[in-house]
Amino acid sequence: MKKWLLLLSMMAIIVVLTACSSGGSGKTDKVTSKDGKTVLTLSVTESSPFYQTVEKKFEEKYPDIDLQINAYKTGEQWEPGEYEKYRNSMNTAMLSGKSMDIIEVDDLPLKDYVNKGFLLDMNDLLKKDQTLDNDDLQMNILDGLKLNDGMYTIPLGYMLRLFVGDGEILSNANVKLDDKTWNWKEFEKVSKEVIQKKSDTDQLYALASYPPELLFQEMLVENYAAFVDPSAKKATFDSPEFVNLFEQVKQMYEEKIVTSEEAKPGNQMFNSTSITSPIDFIEGPYMLFDQPELLQTPQAGESGDRKGARVSTMTQFAIHAKSPVTDEAWKFINFLLSEEVQMLQDRKGFSMLKSVNEKKIDELHEKVENGDYKLPNGEMAKVSDEQFTVFKQIVQSADQYVDLDAKVLRIAGEESVAFFGGQKTAEEVAKLIQNRVTTYLNE
Numbered sequence: 001m002k003k004w005l006l007l008l009s010m011m012a013i014i015v016v017l018t019a020c021s022s023g024g025s026g027k028t029d030k031v032t033s034k035d036g037k038t039v040l041t042l043s044v045t046e047s048s049p050f051y052q053t054v055e056k057k058f059e060e061k062y063p064d065i066d067l068q069i070n071a072y073k074t075g076e077q078w079e080p081g082e083y084e085k086y087r088n089s090m091n092t093a094m095l096s097g098k099s100m101d102i103i104e105v106d107d108l109p110l111k112d113y114v115n116k117g118f119l120l121d122m123n124d125l126l127k128k129d130q131t132l133d134n135d136d137l138q139m140n141i142l143d144g145l146k147l148n149d150g151m152y153t154i155p156l157g158y159m160l161r162l163f164v165g166d167g168e169i170l171s172n173a174n175v176k177l178d179d180k181t182w183n184w185k186e187f188e189k190v191s192k193e194v195i196q197k198k199s200d201t202d203q204l205y206a207l208a209s210y211p212p213e214l215l216f217q218e219m220l221v222e223n224y225a226a227f228v229d230p231s232a233k234k235a236t237f238d239s240p241e242f243v244n245l246f247e248q249v250k251q252m253y254e255e256k257i258v259t260s261e262e263a264k265p266g267n268q269m270f271n272s273t274s275i276t277s278p279i280d281f282i283e284g285p286y287m288l289f290d291q292p293e294l295l296q297t298p299q300a301g302e303s304g305d306r307k308g309a310r311v312s313t314m315t316q317f318a319i320h321a322k323s324p325v326t327d328e329a330w331k332f333i334n335f336l337l338s339e340e341v342q343m344l345q346d347r348k349g350f351s352m353l354k355s356v357n358e359k360k361i362d363e364l365h366e367k368v369e370n371g372d373y374k375l376p377n378g379e380m381a382k383v384s385d386e387q388f389t390v391f392k393q394i395v396q397s398a399d400q401y402v403d404l405d406a407k408v409l410r411i412a413g414e415e416s417v418a419f420f421g422g423q424k425t426a427e428e429v430a431k432l433i434q435n436r437v438t439t440y441l442n443e
Contacts, residue, residue: 030324037066040328043100045086047071050346058335065328070100083107083407088443094118094320101323102332105153105316107406111230113318114147120319121150125330132337138352141311144401154333155313157342157349160275160398161221162309163298164284167291169204169269173197179295184219184248187298191257194269203256206270208263212420215258216249217413218272221310222300224404233441237412237434238427246419246426253420272297276314276349278361281391282368282381294394308397314349350395357395361388411436 031039044051047069055067072086090108093099094116105113113119126132126142138158145153163179170177173194182190191206198204207215220227227242228235236242252258273284285292296309317336319329335341342351351357365388367373368381375381415433418424424432 033066035066037064038325038328039066039068040102040325040332041100042067042069042102042104042332043090044069044071044104045106046073047075048346050344050348053344053346054336054341057340058332061335062328062331065331067332084443097322099320099322101320101325101329103318103320105318109230110153110316110318111147114150114152115231118321119152120321120323120326120329121152122154122319122330122333123149123151125333126151129330129334131334136353136355137337138354138396138398140308140397140399141313141352141401144311144399145313145316153313153316153318154337155352156315156317156336156347157351158311158313158398159349160309160311160394161297162273162275162394163295164271164273164288165293165295166266166269166289167293168289169194169266170293171291177295182296182298183300184222184298188248188252188257191269192255195257202264202267204267204269205257205259205263206252206268207258207272208261208268210258210272211260212249212253212258213413213416215252216245216416216420217409218297219245219249219300220409220412221402221404222297224402224408226300228405228408228437228441230403230405230441233438235408235434235437235441237437238430242433243426243430246416246429250420270295274312275394278357278364278391281387282364282373282383283376286381286383287375287377294390296400308399309394310400310402311398313401350398354396358392361391361395364388407440408437411440 033039042051051069051071055069058067059065072089087108090099090103094113099118105119110119123146126134141158142151142154145151145155165177175190175193177190187206195204195206223245227237227239253260268288271284271288273280275281275284281294285294317333319326319333323329337352339353339356341347342353342356351360364373365383365385368383371380373381412433415429415436418432419426419429
């Protein structure tokens with residue numbers, strides 16, 4: 001009997017020691033390569049020359065780490081339904097605790113992952129890292145990405161969503177326009193006022209070559225939080241407020257404020273555009289208007305003061321909470337934020353470093369001043385020094401991050417075509433969107 005009790009006690013001690021050795025966290029042991037290097041795994045949606053360059057440079061800087069990149073796609077187009085397969089495979093990996101050490105989390109259910117403890121909070125790591133200059137980092141964007149006061153993702157870069165106005169038309173019309181406070185109703189009011197003041201016979205539009213479903217999506221982005229609660233996995237697209245959004249868009253087309261048709265040169269008041277690099281500040285606006293005026297996009301609901309332009313991040317990375325190599329994983333995140341990587345030509349979007357953005361804008365400014373930069377149509381770009389100062393201010397002050405799911409926007413855009421085409425009522429389409437989005441959120 002004593003021998004049996006002793007055996008049980010020894011077994012209990014072994015179980016406790018085993019649990020202690022793993023920290024009770026479910027983490028697996030570090031994996032080493034054949035040559036003794038620590039293996040660090042990275043999951044990305046698609047392979048690209050950028051990642052090949054980053055892998056080479058990172059391993060040169062850290063020769064004791066073997067960075068292994070796993071790309072779900074290798075450059076081919078995504079087939080219908082394939083993205084859902086990718087998303088399901090990532091969810092399965094997370095649930096099983098067998099995810100890669102670092103994960104590209106774009107369009108994945110980020111809040112679900114955070115709430116279930118799948119991702120590492122990098123807040124303290126960023127604060128303690130003496131090699132990163134927080135004054136140089138775009139902290140306004142990083143702070144906007146926080147969830148539950150934690151920093152679970154770090155983006156490679158970001159893009160801006162802006163309106164470009166015809167400065168000459170707006171100035172001649174002498175209308176009051178404050179883009180830091182205006183909303184879509186104000187946009188409609190200002191547009192009507194300018195259109196009524198136009199003296200010649202040609203029709204002036206606020207926006208042209210703009211399909212109604214695209215304007216609908218644009219307005220939905222600003223209203224997204226009012227209709228979708230991803231944490232609760234609920235949507236309210238069948239509400240009267242959402243139906244009114246349909247009617248508001250339809251009315252702007254019926255009153256010829258906006259058109260899906262192409263307008264003659266000089267007969268378009270605004271343009272909605274994405275700015276992903278300093279060149280976009282020139283090539284888009286100065287190809288459209290002789291005197292472009294950069295404006296913030298109209299906001300949803302009641303007017304309120306905003307500091308900066310709307311931001312969309314480009315490629316966000318997270319660290320798996322159960323990764324056995326979190327120190328090495330942070331070294332990689334740190335490396336992505338270094339000037340060496342942020343200056344790479346293949347990296348998309350504006351830099352997360354203010355100094356890099358300023359340097360690139362200054363380089364473009366110098367080219368324009370020296371006459372070394374031409375627009376795609378072959379004409380010289382005439383951009384004032386004051387405009388380059390405005391470019392810098394817009395980039396550095398951008399902070400209006402909109403937390404949304406691109407799949408939800410796609411669903412809304414697809415179904416809205418039936419309403420704008422006259423096949424279904426707004427209420428019918430709203431119910432279809434509600435059903436599809438509800439199913440998607442609960443997958």
